[in-house]
Amino acid sequence: MAATVEELYRNYGILADAKEDLSKHKDAYQVILDGVKGGPKEKRLAAQFIPKFFSSFPELADAAINAQLDLCEDEDVSIRRQAIKELPRFAAGENLPRVADILTQLLQTDDSAEFSQVSTALISIFKIDAKGTLGGLFSQILQGEDIVRERAIKFLSTKLKTMPDDTMTKEVEDYIFTETKKVLEDVTGEEFVLLVRILSGLKSMQTVSGRQQLVELVVEQAFLEQVLNPTDADSVDRLLQCTRQALPLFSKNVHSTRFVTYFCEFVLPNLSLLTSPVAELDIQLEVCITCWQSWNHFCVLSLYTSFVFFFNEFMPLPPEEENGENAANEEPKLQFSYVECLLFSFHQLGKKLPDFLIDKISTEKLKDFKIRLQYFARGLQVYIRQLRVALQGKTGDTLKTDENKIKVVALKITNNINVLIKDLFHNPPSYKSTVTLSWKPVQKTEKRQSGEDIGATATTKKLPTNLPRRNARQIYNPPSGKYSASIGNFSYEQQGGFRGGRGRGFGGRGNRSRGRIY
Numbered sequence: 152m153a154a155t156v157e158e159l160y161r162n163y164g165i166l167a168d169a170k171e172d173l174s175k176h177k178d179a180y181q182v183i184l185d186g187v188k189g190g191p192k193e194k195r196l197a198a199q200f201i202p203k204f205f206s207s208f209p210e211l212a213d214a215a216i217n218a219q220l221d222l223c224e225d226e227d228v229s230i231r232r233q234a235i236k237e238l239p240r241f242a243a244g245e246n247l248p249r250v251a252d253i254l255t256q257l258l259q260t261d262d263s264a265e266f267s268q269v270s271t272a273l274i275s276i277f278k279i280d281a282k283g284t285l286g287g288l289f290s291q292i293l294q295g296e297d298i299v300r301e302r303a304i305k306f307l308s309t310k311l312k313t314m315p316d317d318t319m320t321k322e323v324e325d326y327i328f329t330e331t332k333k334v335l336e337d338v339t340g341e342e343f344v345l346l347v348r349i350l351s352g353l354k355s356m357q358t359v360s361g362r363q364q365l366v367e368l369v370v371e372q373a374f375l376e377q378v379l380n381p382t383d384a385d386s387v388d389r390l391l392q393c394t395r396q397a398l399p400l401f402s403k404n405v406h407s408t409r410f411v412t413y414f415c416e417f418v419l420p421n422l423s424l425l426t427s428p429v430a431e432l433d434i435q436l437e438v439c440i441t442c443w444q445s446w447n448h449f450c451v452l453s454l455y456t457s458f459v460f461f462f463n464e465f466m467p468l469p470p471e472e473e474n475g476e477n478a479a480n481e482e483p484k485l486q487f488s489y490v491e492c493l494l495f496s497f498h499q500l501g502k503k504l505p506d507f508l509i510d511k512i513s514t515e516k517l518k519d520f521k522i523r524l525q526y527f528a529r530g531l532q533v534y535i536r537q538l539r540v541a542l543q544g545k546t547g548d549t550l551k552t553d554e555n556k557i558k559v560v561a562l563k564i565t566n567n568i569n570v571l572i573k574d575l576f577h578n579p580p581s582y583k584s585t586v587t588l589s590w591k592p593v594q595k596t597e598k599r600q601s602g603e604d605i606g607a608t609a610t611t612k613k614l615p616t617n618l619p620r621r622n623a624r625q626i627y628n629p630p631s632g633k634y635s636a637s638i639g640n641f642s643y644e645q646q647g648g649f650r651g652g653r654g655r656g657f658g659g660r661g662n663r664s665r666g667r668i669y
Contacts, residue, residue: 162552191227197218203240236274254272254287260304292330311352394410491589
């Protein structure tokens with residue numbers, strides 16, 4: 152039988168006055184538990200009174216938690232919020248993981264205020280017992296419904312970094328690492344990115360050995376032990392996403408050897424066969440950018456074999472009869488975006504190994520290399536002049552039109568290439584210049600420029616080491632002519648990631664409707 156408001160207040164008074172003799176008034180507490188069967192007023196009182204005396208009646212612990220849980224699922228949102236607010240008071244001893252599990256399930260709410268209440272409650276019990284709370288969170292991540300799993304992972308990715316140092320002990324971080332490895336056995340692409348972000352933020356992962364552990368985790372997800380099928384868009388997508396997550400981890404002590412070797416053996420030789428899950432994406436250029444960013448932390452001279460392939464592919468030799476009848480028929484396609492990546496990577500390798508072009512390359516190959524550079528540079532100068540004329544005098548809103556935005560990017564790319572070529576033409580080659588690559592985001596602090604100034608010189612700012620998010624970029628088709636080409640710019644910000652669902656086989660689990668929270 153449901154208790155009335157008067158009965159609830161009367162029995163509350165009995166318990167409040169009992170002090171040390173609370174255990175003798177089990178019947179009074181049972182009346183309060185029965186308040187969950189009443190109307191809205193009775194339920195709101197029960198939501199406040201049940202947790203207040205919970206610790207004094209261990210034999211009624213299960214009944215009390217279940218009663219509070221009923222209130223957490225009430226149709227009245229104000230009752231739910233009150234019940235959720237009081238849940239941390241049940242989080243003591245062996246009950247804490249259960250409360251954490253319940254709160255994690257409650258993250259599935261679509262009411263913003265209620266969601267905030269759940270998050271606050273989780274944070275409060277996390278500070279009481281971090282490992283116990285994580286146990287409830289990871290239990291739902293591994294076994295819960297898809298919506299709960301998704302929100303639990305996002306909760307960890309945003310809240311862990313706000314926890315105080317005395318809460319995030321080494322034992323707690325080790326537990327997070329161990330449990331996250333279990334989750335990584337069956338993930339979607341978006342989950343993978345968030346989980347790597349969680350691990351990357353741990354103090355224990357800031358050491359060389361910690362970053363190396365993270366790289367090994369990413370290697371496992373990238374399936375580098377398998378030969379890549381270049382026509383399988385999902386496999387290509389997985390490899391790119393994994394490589395992007397590994398890039399910020401590479402350093403002079405944590406090498407990108409596994410990734411670079413894989414790209415050189417299985418990806419770059421099949422560049423023309425690669426397929427993308429995003430129709431408008433220039434997958435070949437995306438792969439080149441991702442691969443060449445990895446090369447910054449790879450110091451093996453055999454890379455020159457791959458460079459030779461790309462020089463032959465994207466930096467043509469002059470036509471045999473450049474001024475003859477065949478010249479027009481042999482007009483080259485100068486793919487500037489690819490060349491920017493190629494020359495920048497080659498320039499970076501030369502900066503680390505300054506005698507590379509002098510001591511490690513034969514005279515014949517070096518001559519071929521310089522002929523290609525010279526021919527490309529000639530066409531480049533014509534193209535830069537065309538772009539500067541097109542942008543001359545344009546400022547402010549005029550530069551913000553789609554056509555002019557593309558021309559600005561094109562000018563930036565071509566000027567970058569020009570700076571790099573000048574360095575390589577020095578005798579001996581120089582590697583002093585620093586360019587800001589076209590796919591790097593524009594710094595907000597940079598002075599606004601006019602169309603005449605943009606790209607006039609290369610910036611000498613130090614490049615950021617973190618992999619940036621790239622804004623949408625477009626393809627610019629310049630005027631036809633002997634040295635004309637297209638400059639490809641693109642956007643690749645895939646949210647789903649490992650397409651096809653969750654799992655190493657991309658199997659995925661079906662969504663289930665919300666059920667009883669236990």
